Amino acid sequence: MKPVFMTYTKKDLINLAVCMVLSVLIIPTFIKTEYWYTSILIPWLCLALATIGQQIVMGYTGQLALGAAGFMAAGAFAMFNLILRVPDLGFVGSLIVSGLIAAAFGILFGLPSLKVRGIYLMVATLASQFFIIWMIDKFGWFKNYDSSGIITAQDIIIFGKPFTTPLAMYFVCLAVTTILTLLAMNMARGSTGRNWMAVRDMDIAAESMGVSLLRTKVQAFAISAFYCGVAGALFAFCYLKSLEPVAFDIKLSFKILFMCILGGLGTINGAFIGAAFILLFPVLLNAIGNNVFHGAIDATIISSIEQVIFGLLMIIFMIYEPLGMAKLWENLKQSMKLKLSSSGIKGVKSTVLKK
Amino acid sequence: MNELLFFMEVLVGGLLAGTMYSLVALGFVLIFKASATFNFSQGAMVFFSVLAFCGFMQDFNIPFVLAFILAAFLMVVVGLCTERLVLRPLMNASEDTVLMATIGLGYVLEGLAQAAWGVEVRRLDLGIGDFPVPWIADNLKLFISALDITAGLVAAIMIIGLFLLFKYTKIGLGLRAVADDAGAASSIGIPLKHIMLLVWSAAGVVALVAGMMWGARAGVQFALVDLALKALPVLIIGGFSSIPGAIIGGLIIGAVEKILEVYIGPFFGGAIEGWAPYVLAIFFLLYRPEGLFGEKIIRRV
Numbered sequence: 001m002k003p004v005f006m007t008y009t010k011k012d013l014i015n016l017a018v019c020m021v022l023s024v025l026i027i028p029t030f031i032k033t034e035y036w037y038t039s040i041l042i043p044w045l046c047l048a049l050a051t052i053g054q055q056i057v058m059g060y061t062g063q064l065a066l067g068a069a070g071f072m073a074a075g076a077f078a079m080f081n082l083i084l085r086v087p088d089l090g091f092v093g094s095l096i097v098s099g100l101i102a103a104a105f106g107i108l109f110g111l112p113s114l115k116v117r118g119i120y121l122m123v124a125t126l127a128s129q130f131f132i133i134w135m136i137d138k139f140g141w142f143k144n145y146d147s148s149g150i151i152t153a154q155d156i157i158i159f160g161k162p163f164t165t166p167l168a169m170y171f172v173c174l175a176v177t178t179i180l181t182l183l184a185m186n187m188a189r190g191s192t193g194r195n196w197m198a199v200r201d202m203d204i205a206a207e208s209m210g211v212s213l214l215r216t217k218v219q220a221f222a223i224s225a226f227y228c229g230v231a232g233a234l235f236a237f238c239y240l241k242s243l244e245p246v247a248f249d250i251k252l253s254f255k256i257l258f259m260c261i262l263g264g265l266g267t268i269n270g271a272f273i274g275a276a277f278i279l280l281f282p283v284l285l286n287a288i289g290n291n292v293f294h295g296a297i298d299a300t301i302i303s304s305i306e307q308v309i310f311g312l313l314m315i316i317f318m319i320y321e322p323l324g325m326a327k328l329w330e331n332l333k334q335s336m337k338l339k340l341s342s343s344g345i346k347g348v349k350s351t352v353l354k355k
Numbered sequence: 356m357n358e359l360l361f362f363m364e365v366l367v368g369g370l371l372a373g374t375m376y377s378l379v380a381l382g383f384v385l386i387f388k389a390s391a392t393f394n395f396s397q398g399a400m401v402f403f404s405v406l407a408f409c410g411f412m413q414d415f416n417i418p419f420v421l422a423f424i425l426a427a428f429l430m431v432v433v434g435l436c437t438e439r440l441v442l443r444p445l446m447n448a449s450e451d452t453v454l455m456a457t458i459g460l461g462y463v464l465e466g467l468a469q470a471a472w473g474v475e476v477r478r479l480d481l482g483i484g485d486f487p488v489p490w491i492a493d494n495l496k497l498f499i500s501a502l503d504i505t506a507g508l509v510a511a512i513m514i515i516g517l518f519l520l521f522k523y524t525k526i527g528l529g530l531r532a533v534a535d536d537a538g539a540a541s542s543i544g545i546p547l548k549h550i551m552l553l554v555w556s557a558a559g560v561v562a563l564v565a566g567m568m569w570g571a572r573a574g575v576q577f578a579l580v581d582l583a584l585k586a587l588p589v590l591i592i593g594g595f596s597s598i599p600g601a602i603i604g605g606l607i608i609g610a611v612e613k614i615l616e617v618y619i620g621p622f623f624g625g626a627i628e629g630w631a632p633y634v635l636a637i638f639f640l641l642y643r644p645e646g647l648f649g650e651k652i653i654r655r656v
Contacts, residue, residue: 064451116640118450119393119595123587124640127633138624250581254458261455300474307466314459318452319444 007189016182023174028167037166038239044272044279045173046235051259051271052184053227058257059266060193061220062200063113064122068256070129071225072232073248075102077142079233080243083154084144091158095176099230105132106225113217117203129253136245143243151243153236169238176234180227185268187223196220197266258310262317264326273325282306364498365617366610371503373609374510375572378565379586380593380601381513382558387595388521389530389554390537392442393454396461398583400559402575403464404430405566409479409575410472423563430559431552433464438551465580474577479570481505506568513561514602521598530554534596588636594649603647608632 004010027041050068057065078098082089089097109128113121136142143151156163156172163172187193195216198206207213236243255278263274282303289302321327379401386394394400407429411422441460445453487498521527532540533550541547569579585608593604612628620627639646 062451064454112637112640116644119395119454119587120591120640120644123591123633124637126584126587127630127637130630130633134626134630138626250584257458301470304466304470304474308463308470309466311459311462311464311466314462315441315456318448318456318459319441322448322452 020178023178028170034166037170040279040283041170042166042173043235043239044275045170045177046231046239047256047259047279048272048275049177049180049234050228050231050256051263051275052181052268053224053231054256054260055266055268055271056184056187056196056227057110057220057224058260059264059270060188060196060200061217063110063217063220064118065110065113065125065221065224066122066253066257067109067125067127067129067132068224068228069232069248069250069252070132071102071106071228072235072252073136073245074105074132074225075099075229075232076236076243076248077136077245078102078229079237080151080153081142081144091156095230095233098233099226102229102232103222103226106221106223106228107218110218110221110225113221114214126250129250133245133248153241153243156237173234173238176230180230181268184227188268192219200266258314262310262313262324264324265322267324267326269329270324270326273329277325278310281309285309362614365613367499368503369610369613370606371499371507371609372613373589373605373607374503374507374602375565375568375605376586376589376608377602377605378506378510378513378561378568379583380589380605381510381517381598382561382565383586383590384593384596384598384601385517385554385558385561388598389534389550390442391450391534393450393457393595394558395454395457396464397558397562397586398580399461399464399468400430400433400562401566401569401583402577402579403433403468404559404563405479405570405575405579406468406472406477408563408567409477409570413477414472426563427560430563431556434555434559435552437555438548442551443548461580465577469577476574476576477570479567479575481567481571502568502571509564509568510602510605513564514598517557518598526550526553585632588632590646591636592639592646594646597646597648600646600648608635611635 002009005013031037031041050072053071054065054068057063075098078101079094082094082097083091086094105128109125112124116124140146156169158172163169188196195206195211198209198211199213199216199220203213206216232248236247240247259274259278260271261274262277263272264270285302285306286299289297289299317324379397382397382400383394386392386397404426408422408426411417411425412419417425437460441456442453445456448456481502486500488501488504521530529540529545529550530553532543532545533547537547566575566579569582573579573582586605589601589604589608591604592607593600593602612631615631616625616628
């Protein structure tokens with residue numbers, strides 16, 4: 001397909017326009033209940049952003065990392081301290097700097113990836129998860145010597161205007177997510193992303209082609225941690241509205257891993273699909289429990305069932321479609337196109353030719 | 356003199372606690388040795404098996420030995436299902452794919468265990484107290500828990516047993532052949548299916564024993580899954596495919612984390628044993644990625 005505007009094709013621009021109209025115009029006009037913003041849309045955007053971070057390191061660069069929540073915690077607490085101690089930075093400045101602080105941790109704990117891979121790397125990244133949470137927990141300075149354990153997040157003020165209603169916070173998350181998603185797509189398509197994928201597919205071959213493993217891997221870890229850090233800051237300030245290290249425990253890391261894998265490794269839209277699924281499925285299951293069985297099933301049983309289903313899905317996807325839901329969506333679109341185009345062999349030919 | 360005695364006590368306590376990690380690590384090693392598969396669900400298997408054991412004993416009043424046999428049988432069934440439904444379809448998939456599938460398997464087992472037996476913490480009384488043995492306390496002036504000693508003994512027996520099995524029996528030879536090259540092994544008539552079933556069942560029983568030891572100490576609860584994560588640094592230090600490595604790795608982790616916690620921990624507000632093993636593992640990875648006893652990792656281009 002020919003690029004229309006800069007390097008983007010017509011399809012890209014249409015996709016962007018549809019997403020923007022949907023998220024900026026349609027959702028705010030039709031969804032009025034606060035519940036949707038505070039419990040679904042805002043966490044969805046934050047977690048999708050963190051999942052993009054996980055995608056960069058795992059889906060694109062092929063490094064098995066399991067510490068997204070640790071970097072999120074680093075970002076969230078960096079944000080809290082920056083707003084508290086360097087108020088001149090403003091919200092946007094603090095958000096960027098807290099992302100950079102998380103990126104520094106990413107570089108530090110990504111270094112083992114130069115030597116090891118697979119499960120070995122997973123253990124090394126687990127160290128970051130436990131270390132960051134411990135550090136925040138044990139040094140009172142990070143929590144401003146608050147003894148209650150839960151700190152209330154400061155209000156979001158951008159250029160003197162407060163953003164405190166759910167709708168306003170939704171727009172903050174939306175703006176940040178949109179910018180970072182576009183950036184991620186650009187990186188994935190450009191030479192940066194090509195290097196990542198070359199390393200993923202065969203690191204030795206990539207190195208012999210002149211791709212620097214050191215640079216590529218460290219870069220992937222840094223950018224991934226930056227995304228997780230920003231996502232963590234938004235997660236704490238827009239969704240939780242409080243800061244506690246426990247919110248960023250290993251379970252959240254696993255959740256993000258699941259979003260990444262079920263959504264589809266190596267895709268950006270997979271991050272959004274996966275995050276939506278993992279967030280919405282428990283809501284759906286609870287609704288079924290309450291409305292169909294009228295609370296006859298215990299809440300703990302429902303959450304156990306949810307866990308079993310996530311695990312089963314993981315196994316099923318690994319066996320039948322390791323590329324996840326994004327690939328399913330792609331297949332669905334493809335088959336729809338085939339059905340729509342005139343008929344049979346002629347249709348197949350025309351789609352093949354178009355490619 | 357008193358300080359030395361205190362150090363000895365910390366060291367011995369750490370070493371014995373380390374054998375508990377070894378027991379969990381042993382399950383990982385068994386499966387890795389026979390199929391080069393990293394079974395991330397080993398921790399969930401520990402939780403699942405011991406919760407089932409507790410359930411049989413406490414909810415149905417089944418006697419100890421029978422409950423143990425039932426739980427072990429349950430783990431064989433789990434092994435069978437895993438082999439049929441997860442591993443066989445993924446026979447030709449990459450290592451990372453199988454690893455992710457076992458993460459999924461872990462979720463399934465955790466969920467099933469909680470759905471079947473509830474989420475509350477259960478007490479498990481093995482009849483062995485978790486308090487210092489008076490005889491040792493009197494004669495050697497060391498305070499060492501009876502449970503720690505039992506765990507050490509059980510670990511030693513299991514490791515010797517498994518070592519002999521791998522080294523001297525026909526089954527062990529088959530296991531090693533499959534680990535080396537599954538395709539070649541099956542082409543000379545080694546029944547791959549049976550070997551896999553055997554290994555997963557053995558790992559299940561090892562998980563049950565490990566779970567009983569941990570359960571007696573900390574209560575049978577979900578936190579066991581997180582504890583089992585600590586077996587990962589043990590494996591990295593000992594090497595993924597070495598049974599003696601699992602025990603040595605466990606001892607090192609146990610001793611180092613206790614010593615660090617007691618002597619360095621107070622300067623940082625304590626609780627450094629949560630991450631110290633992982634950081635130790637990173638240093639090992641940088642200098643000796645294959646672990647102390649593992650086979651050197653060779654990747655062909």
